[in-house]
Amino acid sequence: xxxxxxxxxxxxxxxxxxxxxxxxxxxxxxxxxxxxxxxxxxxxxxxxxxxxxxxxxxxxxxxxxxxxxxxxxxxxxxxxxxxxxxxxxxxxxxxxxxxxxxxxxxxxxxxxxxxxxxxxxxxxxxxxxxxxxxxxxxxxxxxxxxxxxxxxxxxxxxxxxxxxxxxxxxxxxxxxxxxxxxxxxxxxxxxxxxxxxxxxxxxxxxxxxxxxxxxxxxxxxxxxxxxxxxxxxxxxxxxxxxxxxxxxxxxxxxxxxxxxxxxxxxxxxxxxxxxxxxxxxxxxxxxxxxxxxxxxxxxxxxxxxxxxxxxxxxxxxxxxxxxxxxxxxxxxxxx
Numbered sequence: 001x002x003x004x005x006x007x008x009x010x011x012x013x014x015x016x017x018x019x020x021x022x023x024x025x026x027x028x029x030x031x032x033x034x035x036x037x038x039x040x041x042x043x044x045x046x047x048x049x050x051x052x053x054x055x056x057x058x059x060x061x062x063x064x065x066x067x068x069x070x071x072x073x074x075x076x077x078x079x080x081x082x083x084x085x086x087x088x089x090x091x092x093x094x095x096x097x098x099x100x101x102x103x104x105x106x107x108x109x110x111x112x113x114x115x116x117x118x119x120x121x122x123x124x125x126x127x128x129x130x131x132x133x134x135x136x137x138x139x140x141x142x143x144x145x146x147x148x149x150x151x152x153x154x155x156x157x158x159x160x161x162x163x164x165x166x167x168x169x170x171x172x173x174x175x176x177x178x179x180x181x182x183x184x185x186x187x188x189x190x191x192x193x194x195x196x197x198x199x200x201x202x203x204x205x206x207x208x209x210x211x212x213x214x215x216x217x218x219x220x221x222x223x224x225x226x227x228x229x230x231x232x233x234x235x236x237x238x239x240x241x242x243x244x245x246x247x248x249x250x251x252x253x254x255x256x257x258x259x260x261x262x263x264x265x266x267x268x269x270x271x272x273x274x275x276x277x278x279x280x281x282x283x284x285x286x287x288x289x290x291x292x293x294x295x296x297x298x299x300x301x302x303x304x305x306x307x308x309x310x311x312x313x314x315x316x317x318x319x320x321x322x323x324x325x326x327x328x329x330x331x332x333x334x335x
Contacts, residue, residue, distance in 0.1 A: 001308070002037035003203060004087035005044055007291065008212040009219060010256045010273050012044060013202050014087045016215070020094040021085060022051040029053045030076045031087075032060050032069045065173025067163045070155075079157045081106075084176075086151030090211065092197030092218075095152060101193075102154035108188035109159060109180055112150035114199045122148035123177040125192060133190045136177040138169060147192075149177065150199050158188055205306050205332070212289050213271040220254035226261075241276070249280075258292070275309075 004014040021029060029048060033041050038059060048055030058073050070077075070084070083099055091112065102110045111133065113125050119140070126135040126144040135144060153176070162183040169175045184190055200211040220237040226244030228234060236253030240246060243260035251257070251268045258276035268274065269286025279295040285302040291309045296302070298315035307313070308328060316324065327333065 002041055005040060006202065006208055007273065007275065007289065008202065008208065009215045010258055010275060013090065013211065014041070014045065016090050017085055017087055018045070018048070018051045018053065020090070021083065022053055023094050024083065024096040024099040026083060026099070027053060028056070030056045030058050030073050032058050032073065034060055034063065063173070065169070066176035067166060067174035067179040070159060070163045070176070070179065071174070074160055077157075077160075081154065081156050084153045084155060088202045089151040090200040091150060091152065091195060092199075098152070098193065099154060105191065106156070107191040108156045108183055109190045110154040111180065111190065111192050112152050112195055113147040113192050114150050114195045115146050116148045117146070119143040119146050119148050123175070124148060127192060131192065133184060133192050136181045136184075138175045138177040147194065150195060151201065158186075159183060162186060162188070208289060208306060209271075209287060209304060212273050213287065216254035216256065216271055216273065220256060222253070226257070236270075
């Protein structure tokens with residue numbers, strides 16, 4: 001699965017990105033896709049009309065880095081200024097004000113920064129005493145600051161000249177940080193803004209869970225479209241989709257449960273998103289993301305977990321506390 005299609009609050013993260021792009025007044029969007037994920041992204045996003053966008057798909061044949069993505073999109077972008085928005089990132093409040101300030105002042109680039117505890121995971125910016133960007137470095141072992149580059153940028157057409165002059169980094173990619181640094185070296189004006197609100201980068205499991213929690217806190221509401229029996233308790237902002245039945249169970253929000261699920265003799269705690277057609281019987285789960293088609297039975301306590309589509313987790317009555325596993329590629333199991 002393309003990581004941009006992983007759901008938070010039962011909705012692909014990419015959909016929230018497109019919400020924010022459309023809210024900024026942008027009406028044309030070029031979506032960079034890899035060959036192995038192009039079909040699934042095309043199927044999910046379509047022509048973009050549900051957002052009022054005209055979507056063009058641009059294939060990146062190899063994972064050559066973000067500056068490489070700018071290079072291959074050059075023909076589509078032509079000589080227009082543009083917003084670049086990584087499909088697995090979100091910021092509180094959207095990007096409308098950021099785009100409007102860029103359009104008003106017309107620097108060669110505008111970048112968003114966020115103070116983080118461990119900047120070694122990110123591109124990092126160094127500012128001078130007046131707040132101007134003087135240096136950018138990608139995933140430094142000795143960071144010059146704690147200001148990480150958020151995956152959202154505004155660029156003038158000058159970025160194409162800068163991207164054309166850089167070489168691949170040590171990891172073999174054309175880094176957008178190197179392109180912006182080259183733009184600075186060419187005398188370009190790069191403005192930086194530091195975010196006060198939250199920034200969600202959902203590239204890893206714990207990041208996805210954090211994003212799910214934040215989005216549920218921000219957007220979850222109480223909506224019971226399914227069936228809840230009199231022996232169940234629903235507390236707080238809980239969404240239960242059509243066709244879902246809740247029997248002898250407790251759900252404490254913020255929680256979203258999808259369509260046509262079966263919840264029996266179970267507890268669903270806060271910050272949990274349950275996809276469609278999921279069966280939970282005698283299960284306690286919280287702070288987790290469970291995708292479509294999963295079936296869980298007899299699980300005492302499941303926390304801080306992400307389960308892909310159609311996963312089966314059950315307790316064997318004859319297990320003698322032994323564990324039987326059948327898991328997908330690239331899985332991580334913590335016991």
